[in-house]
Amino acid sequence: MNLDEALARLDAARTPADLFGDDDAEAARAYRGLARLVHPDATGGRTRAAFDRLTALWDARRHAGTITTARGSYHLAGRAASGDLADLFGARDGRDRAALVKLPRDPADNDLLERESVALRQLPKDGDGRFLPYVPRLLETFRHRDPATGALRRANAIAALDGFHNLAEVKAAYPQGLDPRDAAWMWRRLLVALGFAHRAGVLHGAVLPEHVLIHPAEHGLVLVDWCYSVPGCYAHTDPSGRVPAMVDRYADRYPAEVPARQAASPATDLYMATLCMTELMGDRAPKPLRMFAKGCLLPSQRRRPGDAWRLLAEFDELLERLYGPRRFRPFHLPSTS
Ligand SMILES: Nc1ncnc2c1ncn2[C@@H]1O[C@H](COP(=O)(O)OP(=O)(O)OP(=O)(O)O)[C@@H](O)[C@H]1O
Ligand SMILES: [Mg+2]
Secondary structure, three states, X not given: OOHHHXXXXXXXXXXXXXXXXXXXXXXXXHHHHHHHHHOHHHOOOOOHHHHHHHHXXXXXXXXXXXXXXXXXXXXXXXXXXXXXXXEEEEEXXXXXXXXXXXEEOOHHHHHHHHHHHHHHHHHHHHOOHHHHHHOOOEEEEEEEEOOOOOOEEEEEEEEOOOOOEEXXXXXXXXOOOOOHHHHHHHHHHHHHHHHHHHHOOEEOOOOOHHHEEEEOOOOEEEEXXXXXXXXXXXXXXXXXXXXXXXXXXXXXXXXXXXXXXXXXXXXXXXXXXXXXXXXXXXXXXXXXXXXXXXXXXXXXXXXXXXXXXXXXXXXXXXXXXXXXXXXXXXXXXXXXX
């Protein structure tokens, strides 16, 4: 095949199957052959559009198929979300349960996905089972070989949550700030999630808006993305106790111990959780809540509260003083799209 033939084939192809066929090995060969010919570096940039099209069709093929693992198979149905380092693909597992298959875009991040799988196993093993709904359920962790490049990626299959929205979406829906009485139940539940995890010996390490998912009608909360966590049972692999990586775009959200590469503690998570909540309320937070937050945001890790359960008890007292006995307040998330 020469360049003109390659361009003609690309031009004629409507679906990935037109170009690559069904067989994985054949498809990888076809992809590599075409990529060599139409790569912009090989043609002085003339064939960029054709190369982009090739990449798009190849991506579509890679992410549409079925991944078969030792335990079963996942029928992938397109990308459901893109996080900082990984893509999450919607899938049905062998038992037809809705799942998300999380794959790092760069195999260099495999260790972070492995960390997540370790944390998501330690939590149900060492934690109080009553609080399991506050963390994602790991269905399986496995290695996936990319048919195009041969690269091995660590994949985590996680039960998909239905009807949940992350706090970045909540903030976008309430740009003027959330009513503190609505933020109150989210804050309470976030402290429950952390109290549970910390007692199980796991630090989350990245309590950021995109990682706190809430169910508006049911007042549910799930803390996701455990790739940056510090699971106690990992201490023999990494005894540093440090948060292994930072989410760059949130570099200013971390307490000093994280950029300083010092060991993290429950107070690290509590600091980040506090910022999530104060940001959500903006100017609407009354003074006592702002003072409460201030105590959790002290620069010195040692002086900050480090016990989520105790902090929750204090928080409940404060809420009662501010708003009286607790009652269910329906929460509605207006659509932003
Ligand atoms: N179990 C789940 N059910 C529904 N949506 C989820 C679930 N887990 C994650 N999400 C959504 O997908 C987004 C990205 O997930 P996540 O943060 O785990 O990936 P990531 O940031 O790419 O991971 P990492 O940076 O750790 O590699 C989340 O912000 C959240 O909105
Ligand atoms: Mg993330």
